[in-house]
Amino acid sequence: MELNDLYRDVILDHNRNPRNFGVLEPADASVEGFNPLCGDRLTVRLKMADQTIEDIRFEGQGCAISTASASLMTEAVKGKSRDEALALFTRIHDLLTDDDASSDDLGKLAALSGVREFPARVKCASLCWHTLASALQSHEPQALPAVSTE
Amino acid sequence: MKNIALAEESRFDVDSLRREFPILARTVHGKPLAYLDNGASAQRPLAVIEAVDNYERRHHANIHRGVHTLSQEATALYEAARDRLVDFIHARSRHELIFVRGTTEAINLVAQSYARPRLVSGDEILITHLEHHANIVPWQMLCEQTGATLVVAPIDAHGDVSAEAIESLMSERTRIFACAHVSNALGTVLPVKRLVAAAKARGITTLIDGAQAISHMPVDVQDLGCDFYAFSGHKLYGPTGIGVLYGREAVLDRMPPWQGGGDMILTVSFAKTTYNSLPYKFEAGTPNISGAIGLGAAVEFLSGIDLAGAHAHEHALLDYATASLSKIDDLRIIGTAKAKASLVSFVVKGAHPHDLGTILDEQGIAIRTGHHCAMPVMEFFKVPATARASFAFYNTFEEIDRLSAAILRAKSIFD
Numbered sequence: 033m034e035l036n037d038l039y040r041d042v043i044l045d046h047n048r049n050p051r052n053f054g055v056l057e058p059a060d061a062s063v064e065g066f067n068p069l070c071g072d073r074l075t076v077r078l079k080m081a082d083q084t085i086e087d088i089r090f091e092g093q094g095c096a097i098s099t100a101s102a103s104l105m106t107e108a109v110k111g112k113s114r115d116e117a118l119a120l121f122t123r124i125h126d127l128l129t130d131d132d133a134s135s136d137d138l139g140k141l142a143a144l145s146g147v148r149e150f151p152a153r154v155k156c157a158s159l160c161w162h163t164l165a166s167a168l169q170s171h172e173p174q175a176l177p178a179v180s181t182e
Numbered sequence: 183m184k185n186i187a188l189a190e191e192s193r194f195d196v197d198s199l200r201r202e203f204p205i206l207a208r209t210v211h212g213k214p215l216a217y218l219d220n221g222a223s224a225q226r227p228l229a230v231i232e233a234v235d236n237y238e239r240r241h242h243a244n245i246h247r248g249v250h251t252l253s254q255e256a257t258a259l260y261e262a263a264r265d266r267l268v269d270f271i272h273a274r275s276r277h278e279l280i281f282v283r284g285t286t287e288a289i290n291l292v293a294q295s296y297a298r299p300r301l302v303s304g305d306e307i308l309i310t311h312l313e314h315h316a317n318i319v320p321w322q323m324l325c326e327q328t329g330a331t332l333v334v335a336p337i338d339a340h341g342d343v344s345a346e347a348i349e350s351l352m353s354e355r356t357r358i359f360a361c362a363h364v365s366n367a368l369g370t371v372l373p374v375k376r377l378v379a380a381a382k383a384r385g386i387t388t389l390i391d392g393a394q395a396i397s398h399m400p401v402d403v404q405d406l407g408c409d410f411y412a413f414s415g416h417k418l419y420g421p422t423g424i425g426v427l428y429g430r431e432a433v434l435d436r437m438p439p440w441q442g443g444g445d446m447i448l449t450v451s452f453a454k455t456t457y458n459s460l461p462y463k464f465e466a467g468t469p470n471i472s473g474a475i476g477l478g479a480a481v482e483f484l485s486g487i488d489l490a491g492a493h494a495h496e497h498a499l500l501d502y503a504t505a506s507l508s509k510i511d512d513l514r515i516i517g518t519a520k521a522k523a524s525l526v527s528f529v530v531k532g533a534h535p536h537d538l539g540t541i542l543d544e545q546g547i548a549i550r551t552g553h554h555c556a557m558p559v560m561e562f563f564k565v566p567a568t569a570r571a572s573f574a575f576y577n578t579f580e581e582i583d584r585l586s587a588a589i590l591r592a593k594s595i596f597d
Binding site: 047070073093150152156 | 534536537596
Protein backbone atom coordinates (compact mmCIF):
# COMPACT_ATOMS: atom_id res chain seq x y z
CA MET A 33 0.00 0.00 0.00
CA GLU A 34 1.69 3.14 -1.22
CA LEU A 35 0.34 6.64 -0.85
CA ASN A 36 2.13 7.69 -4.03
CA ASP A 37 0.10 5.13 -5.88
CA LEU A 38 -3.13 6.68 -4.62
CA TYR A 39 -2.19 10.32 -4.99
CA ARG A 40 -0.55 10.12 -8.42
CA ASP A 41 0.37 13.37 -10.17
CA VAL A 42 -2.61 13.10 -12.51
CA ILE A 43 -4.97 12.83 -9.51
CA LEU A 44 -3.35 15.75 -7.70
CA ASP A 45 -3.47 17.87 -10.83
CA HIS A 46 -7.16 17.19 -11.44
CA ASN A 47 -7.94 17.83 -7.78
CA ARG A 48 -6.15 21.15 -7.89
CA ASN A 49 -7.62 22.19 -11.23
CA PRO A 50 -10.79 20.22 -11.87
CA ARG A 51 -11.84 20.26 -15.52
CA ASN A 52 -15.41 20.91 -16.62
CA PHE A 53 -16.26 22.14 -13.14
CA GLY A 54 -19.35 24.27 -12.77
CA VAL A 55 -22.97 24.51 -13.81
CA LEU A 56 -24.24 23.52 -17.26
CA GLU A 57 -27.37 25.32 -18.38
CA PRO A 58 -29.56 24.27 -19.93
CA ALA A 59 -28.88 20.60 -19.22
CA ASP A 60 -30.71 17.56 -20.54
CA ALA A 61 -30.00 15.60 -17.38
CA SER A 62 -28.90 16.60 -13.90
CA VAL A 63 -28.31 14.08 -11.13
CA GLU A 64 -26.91 14.54 -7.64
CA GLY A 65 -24.67 11.92 -6.08
CA PHE A 66 -24.10 11.67 -2.33
CA ASN A 67 -21.76 9.61 -0.19
CA PRO A 68 -23.23 9.70 3.32
CA LEU A 69 -20.10 8.12 4.79
CA CYS A 70 -17.89 11.13 4.13
CA GLY A 71 -20.32 13.83 3.06
CA ASP A 72 -19.09 13.95 -0.55
CA ARG A 73 -21.74 15.49 -2.74
CA LEU A 74 -21.61 16.24 -6.44
CA THR A 75 -23.95 17.03 -9.29
CA VAL A 76 -23.35 15.82 -12.85
CA ARG A 77 -25.09 17.67 -15.66
CA LEU A 78 -25.26 16.47 -19.27
CA LYS A 79 -26.12 18.00 -22.59
CA MET A 80 -27.00 15.30 -25.09
CA ALA A 81 -27.03 15.55 -28.87
CA ASP A 82 -28.94 12.55 -30.00
CA GLN A 83 -27.23 9.67 -28.23
CA THR A 84 -23.95 11.53 -27.74
CA ILE A 85 -22.67 13.46 -24.74
CA GLU A 86 -22.20 16.88 -26.25
CA ASP A 87 -21.22 18.56 -23.01
CA ILE A 88 -20.79 17.55 -19.37
CA ARG A 89 -20.04 19.46 -16.21
CA PHE A 90 -19.89 18.63 -12.53
CA GLU A 91 -19.90 20.60 -9.32
CA GLY A 92 -19.89 19.80 -5.65
CA GLN A 93 -17.48 19.19 -2.82
CA GLY A 94 -15.45 16.12 -2.20
CA CYS A 95 -12.06 14.71 -1.39
CA ALA A 96 -9.16 14.67 -3.83
CA ILE A 97 -10.06 11.22 -5.14
CA SER A 98 -13.69 12.13 -5.67
CA THR A 99 -12.89 15.45 -7.36
CA ALA A 100 -10.14 14.04 -9.57
CA SER A 101 -12.23 11.06 -10.61
CA ALA A 102 -15.11 13.34 -11.63
CA SER A 103 -12.78 15.67 -13.49
CA LEU A 104 -11.11 12.81 -15.37
CA MET A 105 -14.51 11.32 -16.11
CA THR A 106 -15.86 14.47 -17.72
CA GLU A 107 -12.80 14.70 -19.98
CA ALA A 108 -13.09 11.06 -20.94
CA VAL A 109 -16.78 10.90 -21.81
CA LYS A 110 -17.29 14.21 -23.58
CA GLY A 111 -18.08 13.40 -27.19
CA LYS A 112 -18.73 9.74 -26.45
CA SER A 113 -21.99 7.97 -27.16
CA ARG A 114 -24.24 6.89 -24.35
CA ASP A 115 -23.29 3.24 -24.86
CA GLU A 116 -19.59 4.02 -24.96
CA ALA A 117 -19.86 6.01 -21.75
CA LEU A 118 -21.79 3.23 -20.01
CA ALA A 119 -19.19 0.71 -21.19
CA LEU A 120 -16.49 2.94 -19.71
CA PHE A 121 -18.43 3.09 -16.42
CA THR A 122 -18.31 -0.72 -16.27
CA ARG A 123 -14.57 -0.75 -17.00
CA ILE A 124 -13.84 1.82 -14.31
CA HIS A 125 -15.98 -0.08 -11.85
CA ASP A 126 -13.91 -3.18 -12.57
CA LEU A 127 -10.68 -1.19 -12.37
CA LEU A 128 -11.59 0.04 -8.89
CA THR A 129 -12.63 -3.31 -7.48
CA ASP A 130 -10.87 -6.10 -9.40
CA ASP A 131 -7.13 -6.63 -8.91
CA ASP A 132 -6.88 -8.34 -12.29
CA ALA A 133 -8.62 -5.60 -14.26
CA SER A 134 -6.47 -4.12 -16.99
CA SER A 135 -5.88 -0.40 -17.30
CA ASP A 136 -4.64 -0.70 -20.90
CA ASP A 137 -6.03 1.95 -23.27
CA LEU A 138 -7.57 3.88 -20.40
CA GLY A 139 -5.15 6.77 -20.76
CA LYS A 140 -5.24 9.15 -17.80
CA LEU A 141 -8.07 7.17 -16.21
CA ALA A 142 -5.54 4.44 -15.48
CA ALA A 143 -4.41 6.66 -12.59
CA LEU A 144 -7.53 5.53 -10.73
CA SER A 145 -6.18 1.97 -10.45
CA GLY A 146 -4.23 3.00 -7.34
CA VAL A 147 -7.50 3.43 -5.46
CA ARG A 148 -8.25 -0.29 -5.30
CA GLU A 149 -5.45 -0.76 -2.74
CA PHE A 150 -7.47 1.51 -0.46
CA PRO A 151 -10.88 -0.19 -0.06
CA ALA A 152 -12.18 2.63 2.15
CA ARG A 153 -11.69 5.03 -0.76
CA VAL A 154 -13.26 3.09 -3.64
CA LYS A 155 -16.61 4.81 -3.15
CA CYS A 156 -14.91 8.20 -3.38
CA ALA A 157 -13.75 7.35 -6.89
CA SER A 158 -16.91 5.60 -8.03
CA LEU A 159 -19.50 8.13 -6.85
CA CYS A 160 -19.29 10.34 -9.95
CA TRP A 161 -19.44 7.34 -12.27
CA HIS A 162 -22.60 6.03 -10.64
CA THR A 163 -24.03 9.51 -10.90
CA LEU A 164 -23.14 9.69 -14.61
CA ALA A 165 -24.71 6.28 -15.29
CA SER A 166 -27.87 7.45 -13.59
CA ALA A 167 -27.90 10.67 -15.61
CA LEU A 168 -27.42 8.77 -18.86
CA GLN A 169 -30.43 6.66 -18.10
CA SER A 170 -32.52 9.76 -17.66
CA HIS A 171 -34.11 11.78 -20.41
CA GLU A 172 -36.01 14.12 -18.17
CA PRO A 173 -33.91 16.71 -16.36
CA GLN A 174 -34.33 16.61 -12.56
CA ALA A 175 -36.47 13.51 -12.91
CA LEU A 176 -34.25 11.11 -11.05
CA PRO A 177 -33.75 10.69 -7.34
CA ALA A 178 -30.30 11.44 -5.96
CA VAL A 179 -27.73 8.65 -6.15
CA SER A 180 -26.26 7.36 -2.93
CA THR A 181 -23.28 5.12 -2.38
CA GLU A 182 -25.00 3.50 0.59
CA MET B 183 5.31 24.28 25.64
CA LYS B 184 6.66 20.81 25.08
CA ASN B 185 8.72 20.85 28.26
CA ILE B 186 5.84 21.94 30.40
CA ALA B 187 3.68 19.30 28.78
CA LEU B 188 6.25 16.56 29.32
CA ALA B 189 6.58 17.56 32.95
CA GLU B 190 2.83 17.15 33.24
CA GLU B 191 3.04 13.77 31.61
CA SER B 192 5.74 12.57 33.95
CA ARG B 193 3.46 12.99 36.96
CA PHE B 194 0.97 10.65 35.38
CA ASP B 195 2.48 7.29 34.45
CA VAL B 196 1.27 6.88 30.89
CA ASP B 197 3.81 4.23 29.96
CA SER B 198 2.76 1.70 32.54
CA LEU B 199 -0.89 2.41 31.81
CA ARG B 200 -0.31 1.82 28.10
CA ARG B 201 0.98 -1.65 28.87
CA GLU B 202 -2.48 -2.52 30.18
CA PHE B 203 -3.84 -2.00 26.65
CA PRO B 204 -2.32 -4.71 24.44
CA ILE B 205 -3.55 -3.22 21.15
CA LEU B 206 -1.48 -0.08 21.69
CA ALA B 207 1.67 -2.12 21.09
CA ARG B 208 0.77 -3.02 17.51
CA THR B 209 1.96 -1.34 14.36
CA VAL B 210 -0.08 -0.08 11.43
CA HIS B 211 1.63 0.10 8.02
CA GLY B 212 4.92 -0.46 9.78
CA LYS B 213 4.49 2.47 12.18
CA PRO B 214 3.56 2.36 15.86
CA LEU B 215 -0.18 2.78 16.22
CA ALA B 216 -1.23 6.23 17.43
CA TYR B 217 -4.85 5.66 18.30
CA LEU B 218 -6.56 9.05 18.30
CA ASP B 219 -10.11 7.88 17.59
CA ASN B 220 -11.24 7.30 21.16
CA GLY B 221 -14.37 9.36 20.65
CA ALA B 222 -15.60 6.70 18.24
CA SER B 223 -14.53 3.79 20.43
CA ALA B 224 -11.89 3.42 23.13
CA GLN B 225 -9.57 0.43 23.42
CA ARG B 226 -9.90 -2.28 26.06
CA PRO B 227 -7.50 -2.94 28.90
CA LEU B 228 -6.37 -6.49 29.66
CA ALA B 229 -8.71 -6.51 32.65
CA VAL B 230 -11.70 -6.32 30.30
CA ILE B 231 -10.35 -8.79 27.79
CA GLU B 232 -9.57 -11.28 30.56
CA ALA B 233 -12.92 -10.82 32.33
CA VAL B 234 -14.78 -11.60 29.11
CA ASP B 235 -12.44 -14.48 28.33
CA ASN B 236 -12.83 -15.94 31.82
CA TYR B 237 -16.60 -15.73 31.56
CA GLU B 238 -16.65 -17.39 28.14
CA ARG B 239 -14.28 -20.16 29.22
CA ARG B 240 -15.66 -20.96 32.66
CA HIS B 241 -19.03 -19.46 33.48
CA HIS B 242 -21.22 -19.01 30.44
CA ALA B 243 -24.88 -19.98 30.81
CA ASN B 244 -28.13 -18.09 30.57
CA ILE B 245 -28.87 -15.85 33.52
CA HIS B 246 -31.87 -15.56 35.84
CA ARG B 247 -32.94 -19.08 34.84
CA GLY B 248 -32.02 -22.52 35.98
CA VAL B 249 -30.62 -23.74 39.24
CA HIS B 250 -27.46 -25.20 37.85
CA THR B 251 -24.07 -23.89 38.89
CA LEU B 252 -23.09 -22.15 35.66
CA SER B 253 -26.35 -20.25 35.44
CA GLN B 254 -25.93 -19.07 39.03
CA GLU B 255 -22.32 -18.02 38.39
CA ALA B 256 -23.24 -16.17 35.20
CA THR B 257 -26.09 -14.42 37.01
CA ALA B 258 -23.81 -13.43 39.87
CA LEU B 259 -21.19 -11.98 37.48
CA TYR B 260 -23.80 -10.09 35.46
CA GLU B 261 -25.44 -8.60 38.52
CA ALA B 262 -22.09 -7.77 40.11
CA ALA B 263 -21.29 -5.77 36.97
CA ARG B 264 -24.53 -3.86 37.44
CA ASP B 265 -23.57 -3.05 41.03
CA ARG B 266 -20.17 -1.74 39.94
CA LEU B 267 -21.83 0.55 37.42
CA VAL B 268 -24.35 1.75 40.01
CA ASP B 269 -21.39 2.82 42.17
CA PHE B 270 -19.53 4.32 39.21
CA ILE B 271 -22.30 6.77 38.30
CA HIS B 272 -23.63 7.13 41.87
CA ALA B 273 -27.14 5.87 41.15
CA ARG B 274 -29.30 5.36 44.23
CA SER B 275 -29.89 1.68 43.65
CA ARG B 276 -29.57 -1.16 41.19
CA HIS B 277 -33.21 -0.61 40.24
CA GLU B 278 -32.08 2.48 38.38
CA LEU B 279 -29.49 0.88 36.13
CA ILE B 280 -30.74 -0.78 32.97
CA PHE B 281 -28.43 -2.60 30.60
CA VAL B 282 -29.05 -1.68 26.97
CA ARG B 283 -27.08 -2.07 23.73
CA GLY B 284 -25.73 1.45 23.89
CA THR B 285 -26.60 5.13 24.07
CA THR B 286 -28.73 4.93 20.94
CA GLU B 287 -30.94 2.19 22.35
CA ALA B 288 -31.19 4.00 25.68
CA ILE B 289 -32.51 7.18 24.05
CA ASN B 290 -34.94 5.24 21.88
CA LEU B 291 -36.18 3.42 24.98
CA VAL B 292 -36.91 6.70 26.74
CA ALA B 293 -38.55 8.21 23.66
CA GLN B 294 -40.82 5.23 23.14
CA SER B 295 -41.53 4.04 26.66
CA TYR B 296 -41.48 7.25 28.65
CA ALA B 297 -42.41 9.97 26.18
CA ARG B 298 -44.65 8.38 23.58
CA PRO B 299 -47.57 7.61 25.90
CA ARG B 300 -47.37 11.05 27.48
CA LEU B 301 -46.84 13.53 24.66
CA VAL B 302 -49.67 15.06 22.67
CA SER B 303 -49.86 17.33 19.67
CA GLY B 304 -48.39 20.75 20.46
CA ASP B 305 -46.01 19.50 23.13
CA GLU B 306 -42.35 20.37 22.66
CA ILE B 307 -39.10 18.46 22.91
CA LEU B 308 -36.07 20.69 23.40
CA ILE B 309 -32.60 19.66 22.19
CA THR B 310 -29.54 21.63 21.05
CA HIS B 311 -27.93 22.17 17.67
CA LEU B 312 -24.85 20.13 18.58
CA GLU B 313 -26.53 16.79 19.22
CA HIS B 314 -25.41 13.47 17.74
CA HIS B 315 -27.98 11.95 15.37
CA ALA B 316 -28.84 9.48 18.16
CA ASN B 317 -30.19 12.38 20.19
CA ILE B 318 -32.09 13.88 17.25
CA VAL B 319 -33.69 11.11 15.24
CA PRO B 320 -35.48 9.24 18.09
CA TRP B 321 -37.16 12.55 19.00
CA GLN B 322 -38.09 13.27 15.39
CA MET B 323 -39.69 9.83 15.22
CA LEU B 324 -41.55 10.63 18.41
CA CYS B 325 -42.74 13.93 16.94
CA GLU B 326 -44.17 12.05 13.94
CA GLN B 327 -45.92 9.65 16.28
CA THR B 328 -47.37 12.20 18.67
CA GLY B 329 -47.60 15.50 16.80
CA ALA B 330 -45.09 17.05 19.19
CA THR B 331 -42.60 19.64 17.93
CA LEU B 332 -38.82 19.48 18.06
CA VAL B 333 -37.28 22.74 19.29
CA VAL B 334 -33.55 23.24 18.71
CA ALA B 335 -31.46 25.57 20.86
CA PRO B 336 -28.73 27.41 18.93
CA ILE B 337 -24.95 27.22 19.22
CA ASP B 338 -22.53 30.07 18.61
CA ALA B 339 -19.50 30.34 16.32
CA HIS B 340 -17.34 28.63 18.96
CA GLY B 341 -19.67 25.67 19.15
CA ASP B 342 -20.77 26.83 22.58
CA VAL B 343 -24.31 26.86 23.91
CA SER B 344 -25.83 29.64 25.95
CA ALA B 345 -27.57 28.40 29.09
CA GLU B 346 -29.76 31.52 29.04
CA ALA B 347 -30.81 30.87 25.43
CA ILE B 348 -31.66 27.25 26.20
CA GLU B 349 -33.61 28.22 29.30
CA SER B 350 -35.54 30.83 27.35
CA LEU B 351 -36.70 28.05 25.02
CA MET B 352 -38.08 26.00 27.91
CA SER B 353 -41.75 26.82 27.46
CA GLU B 354 -45.00 25.76 29.07
CA ARG B 355 -45.27 23.13 26.34
CA THR B 356 -41.77 21.70 26.78
CA ARG B 357 -42.10 18.16 28.08
CA ILE B 358 -38.61 16.77 27.46
CA PHE B 359 -35.19 18.41 27.49
CA ALA B 360 -32.49 16.19 26.02
CA CYS B 361 -28.88 17.24 25.43
CA ALA B 362 -25.36 15.95 25.16
CA HIS B 363 -23.09 16.20 28.19
CA VAL B 364 -20.18 16.58 25.73
CA SER B 365 -20.48 17.20 21.98
CA ASN B 366 -18.92 14.39 19.95
CA ALA B 367 -18.19 16.61 16.97
CA LEU B 368 -16.93 19.72 18.79
CA GLY B 369 -15.86 18.64 22.26
CA THR B 370 -18.05 21.29 23.92
CA VAL B 371 -18.90 20.49 27.54
CA LEU B 372 -22.46 21.58 28.26
CA PRO B 373 -23.50 23.09 31.62
CA VAL B 374 -25.83 20.17 32.21
CA LYS B 375 -26.25 20.59 35.94
CA ARG B 376 -27.56 24.11 35.53
CA LEU B 377 -29.74 23.13 32.55
CA VAL B 378 -31.22 20.17 34.39
CA ALA B 379 -32.04 22.38 37.37
CA ALA B 380 -33.74 24.90 35.09
CA ALA B 381 -35.76 22.16 33.39
CA LYS B 382 -36.68 20.57 36.70
CA ALA B 383 -37.96 23.89 38.04
CA ARG B 384 -40.35 23.98 35.08
CA GLY B 385 -41.43 20.36 35.49
CA ILE B 386 -39.58 19.23 32.33
CA THR B 387 -38.20 15.69 32.14
CA THR B 388 -34.46 15.56 31.38
CA LEU B 389 -32.22 13.16 29.50
CA ILE B 390 -28.46 13.56 29.23
CA ASP B 391 -26.56 11.82 26.42
CA GLY B 392 -23.37 10.95 28.24
CA ALA B 393 -21.70 8.95 25.47
CA GLN B 394 -18.77 11.36 25.14
CA ALA B 395 -18.62 12.51 28.75
CA ILE B 396 -18.51 9.27 30.70
CA SER B 397 -14.84 8.57 29.91
CA HIS B 398 -13.62 12.13 30.44
CA MET B 399 -15.13 13.28 33.74
CA PRO B 400 -16.65 11.95 36.93
CA VAL B 401 -20.40 11.51 36.49
CA ASP B 402 -22.70 11.64 39.50
CA VAL B 403 -26.28 11.24 38.33
CA GLN B 404 -27.72 12.28 41.69
CA ASP B 405 -25.67 15.43 41.71
CA LEU B 406 -26.70 16.22 38.13
CA GLY B 407 -30.30 15.60 39.09
CA CYS B 408 -31.32 14.37 35.63
CA ASP B 409 -34.15 11.89 35.10
CA PHE B 410 -32.18 9.84 32.54
CA TYR B 411 -28.50 9.47 31.72
CA ALA B 412 -27.31 7.28 28.84
CA PHE B 413 -23.89 5.99 27.80
CA SER B 414 -22.17 3.27 25.81
CA GLY B 415 -19.73 0.74 27.23
CA HIS B 416 -17.27 0.78 24.36
CA LYS B 417 -16.45 4.45 24.85
CA LEU B 418 -15.60 3.63 28.46
CA TYR B 419 -12.97 0.98 27.64
CA GLY B 420 -15.59 -1.79 27.70
CA PRO B 421 -17.05 -4.02 24.98
CA THR B 422 -19.37 -2.96 22.15
CA GLY B 423 -23.05 -3.84 22.22
CA ILE B 424 -23.50 -2.94 25.89
CA GLY B 425 -24.47 0.33 27.46
CA VAL B 426 -26.40 1.81 30.32
CA LEU B 427 -29.61 3.71 30.76
CA TYR B 428 -29.82 5.28 34.18
CA GLY B 429 -33.32 6.37 35.13
CA ARG B 430 -34.71 7.77 38.35
CA GLU B 431 -36.63 4.99 39.99
CA ALA B 432 -39.76 7.09 40.43
CA VAL B 433 -39.79 7.78 36.69
CA LEU B 434 -38.92 4.25 35.60
CA ASP B 435 -41.71 2.91 37.80
CA ARG B 436 -44.26 4.90 35.85
CA MET B 437 -43.07 3.62 32.48
CA PRO B 438 -44.45 0.61 30.64
CA PRO B 439 -41.92 -1.97 29.42
CA TRP B 440 -40.32 -1.14 26.08
CA GLN B 441 -39.99 -4.62 24.68
CA GLY B 442 -41.96 -7.68 25.71
CA GLY B 443 -40.48 -11.12 26.09
CA GLY B 444 -38.70 -13.38 28.52
CA ASP B 445 -37.08 -12.17 31.73
CA MET B 446 -39.21 -9.01 31.89
CA ILE B 447 -42.29 -10.81 33.23
CA LEU B 448 -43.41 -12.34 36.50
CA THR B 449 -46.33 -14.35 35.16
CA VAL B 450 -47.76 -14.81 31.72
CA SER B 451 -51.16 -16.11 30.81
CA PHE B 452 -53.17 -15.40 27.70
CA ALA B 453 -55.48 -13.27 29.80
CA LYS B 454 -52.87 -11.13 31.50
CA THR B 455 -49.15 -10.71 31.98
CA THR B 456 -47.60 -9.14 35.04
CA TYR B 457 -44.28 -7.41 34.58
CA ASN B 458 -41.10 -7.99 36.47
CA SER B 459 -39.71 -5.38 38.84
CA LEU B 460 -36.97 -2.88 38.04
CA PRO B 461 -34.55 -3.09 36.35
CA TYR B 462 -35.63 -6.38 34.74
CA LYS B 463 -38.83 -4.86 33.38
CA PHE B 464 -36.67 -3.19 30.75
CA GLU B 465 -34.35 -6.10 29.97
CA ALA B 466 -36.46 -8.39 27.81
CA GLY B 467 -34.76 -11.46 26.38
CA THR B 468 -31.29 -12.80 27.03
CA PRO B 469 -29.03 -9.76 27.39
CA ASN B 470 -25.42 -9.21 26.36
CA ILE B 471 -24.08 -11.05 29.39
CA SER B 472 -20.39 -11.05 28.47
CA GLY B 473 -20.67 -7.39 27.44
CA ALA B 474 -22.06 -6.40 30.81
CA ILE B 475 -19.35 -8.37 32.60
CA GLY B 476 -16.71 -6.71 30.40
CA LEU B 477 -18.13 -3.28 31.16
CA GLY B 478 -18.16 -4.08 34.87
CA ALA B 479 -14.49 -5.01 34.57
CA ALA B 480 -13.81 -1.72 32.77
CA VAL B 481 -15.16 0.41 35.60
CA GLU B 482 -13.37 -1.77 38.14
CA PHE B 483 -10.17 -1.14 36.18
CA LEU B 484 -10.88 2.61 36.16
CA SER B 485 -11.45 2.65 39.89
CA GLY B 486 -7.99 1.12 40.31
CA ILE B 487 -6.11 3.83 38.44
CA ASP B 488 -5.47 7.49 39.24
CA LEU B 489 -8.60 8.64 37.44
CA ALA B 490 -8.26 12.28 38.46
CA GLY B 491 -4.68 12.19 37.15
CA ALA B 492 -5.95 10.53 33.98
CA HIS B 493 -8.52 13.24 33.38
CA ALA B 494 -5.88 15.93 34.04
CA HIS B 495 -3.57 14.22 31.56
CA GLU B 496 -6.36 14.26 28.96
CA HIS B 497 -6.73 17.99 29.47
CA ALA B 498 -3.01 18.51 29.07
CA LEU B 499 -3.24 16.55 25.81
CA LEU B 500 -6.11 18.78 24.68
CA ASP B 501 -4.17 21.97 25.47
CA TYR B 502 -1.05 20.64 23.75
CA ALA B 503 -2.96 19.50 20.66
CA THR B 504 -4.84 22.79 20.44
CA ALA B 505 -1.60 24.75 20.65
CA SER B 506 0.24 22.48 18.20
CA LEU B 507 -2.50 22.37 15.57
CA SER B 508 -3.11 26.11 15.84
CA LYS B 509 0.42 26.68 14.58
CA ILE B 510 -0.31 24.92 11.28
CA ASP B 511 -1.13 27.31 8.43
CA ASP B 512 -4.55 26.92 6.84
CA LEU B 513 -5.74 24.66 9.67
CA ARG B 514 -8.97 25.72 11.33
CA ILE B 515 -10.14 24.17 14.57
CA ILE B 516 -13.90 23.60 14.54
CA GLY B 517 -15.21 23.88 18.08
CA THR B 518 -13.48 26.35 20.36
CA ALA B 519 -15.85 26.36 23.31
CA LYS B 520 -14.59 27.59 26.66
CA ALA B 521 -15.11 24.21 28.29
CA LYS B 522 -14.02 21.30 26.12
CA ALA B 523 -13.39 17.59 26.54
CA SER B 524 -10.28 16.07 25.06
CA LEU B 525 -10.93 16.18 21.32
CA VAL B 526 -10.01 18.47 18.47
CA SER B 527 -12.09 18.71 15.29
CA PHE B 528 -10.42 20.51 12.41
CA VAL B 529 -10.31 21.18 8.70
CA VAL B 530 -7.26 21.96 6.56
CA LYS B 531 -7.62 24.17 3.53
CA GLY B 532 -6.83 22.21 0.38
CA ALA B 533 -6.79 18.82 2.10
CA HIS B 534 -10.18 17.16 2.45
CA PRO B 535 -10.72 15.32 5.77
CA HIS B 536 -11.08 12.02 3.95
CA ASP B 537 -7.68 12.46 2.28
CA LEU B 538 -6.18 13.50 5.62
CA GLY B 539 -7.56 10.32 7.17
CA THR B 540 -5.88 8.14 4.56
CA ILE B 541 -2.56 9.97 4.74
CA LEU B 542 -2.52 9.86 8.55
CA ASP B 543 -3.42 6.17 8.50
CA GLU B 544 -0.37 5.50 6.38
CA GLN B 545 1.63 6.99 9.28
CA GLY B 546 -0.09 4.66 11.75
CA ILE B 547 -2.31 7.45 13.09
CA ALA B 548 -6.01 6.65 13.52
CA ILE B 549 -8.40 9.60 13.49
CA ARG B 550 -12.05 9.95 12.57
CA THR B 551 -13.07 11.81 9.43
CA GLY B 552 -16.56 12.60 8.26
CA HIS B 553 -19.65 14.25 9.64
CA HIS B 554 -19.46 12.42 12.99
CA CYS B 555 -23.19 11.62 12.89
CA ALA B 556 -23.76 15.32 13.55
CA MET B 557 -24.74 16.68 10.15
CA PRO B 558 -26.50 19.77 11.59
CA VAL B 559 -23.17 20.74 13.22
CA MET B 560 -21.36 20.38 9.87
CA GLU B 561 -24.08 22.46 8.23
CA PHE B 562 -23.70 25.15 10.90
CA PHE B 563 -19.96 25.47 10.32
CA LYS B 564 -20.45 25.16 6.54
CA VAL B 565 -18.07 22.23 6.19
CA PRO B 566 -18.96 18.86 4.61
CA ALA B 567 -16.87 17.01 7.17
CA THR B 568 -14.06 17.44 9.65
CA ALA B 569 -11.07 15.47 10.84
CA ARG B 570 -11.24 14.68 14.54
CA ALA B 571 -8.49 13.60 16.91
CA SER B 572 -9.99 12.40 20.18
CA PHE B 573 -7.78 11.50 23.10
CA ALA B 574 -7.77 9.01 25.94
CA PHE B 575 -5.53 8.96 28.99
CA TYR B 576 -3.21 6.48 27.27
CA ASN B 577 -2.31 8.93 24.53
CA THR B 578 0.99 10.80 24.62
CA PHE B 579 2.36 14.19 23.64
CA GLU B 580 4.66 12.42 21.20
CA GLU B 581 1.60 11.05 19.39
CA ILE B 582 0.32 14.59 19.00
CA ASP B 583 3.70 15.61 17.55
CA ARG B 584 3.32 12.79 15.05
CA LEU B 585 -0.21 14.02 14.26
CA SER B 586 1.10 17.52 13.54
CA ALA B 587 3.92 16.18 11.38
CA ALA B 588 1.52 13.97 9.39
CA ILE B 589 -0.84 16.91 8.77
CA LEU B 590 2.12 18.92 7.44
CA ARG B 591 3.01 16.01 5.19
CA ALA B 592 -0.58 15.88 3.89
CA LYS B 593 -0.46 19.59 3.20
CA SER B 594 2.74 19.15 1.22
CA ILE B 595 1.05 16.53 -0.98
CA PHE B 596 -1.80 18.85 -1.90
CA ASP B 597 0.07 22.16 -2.07
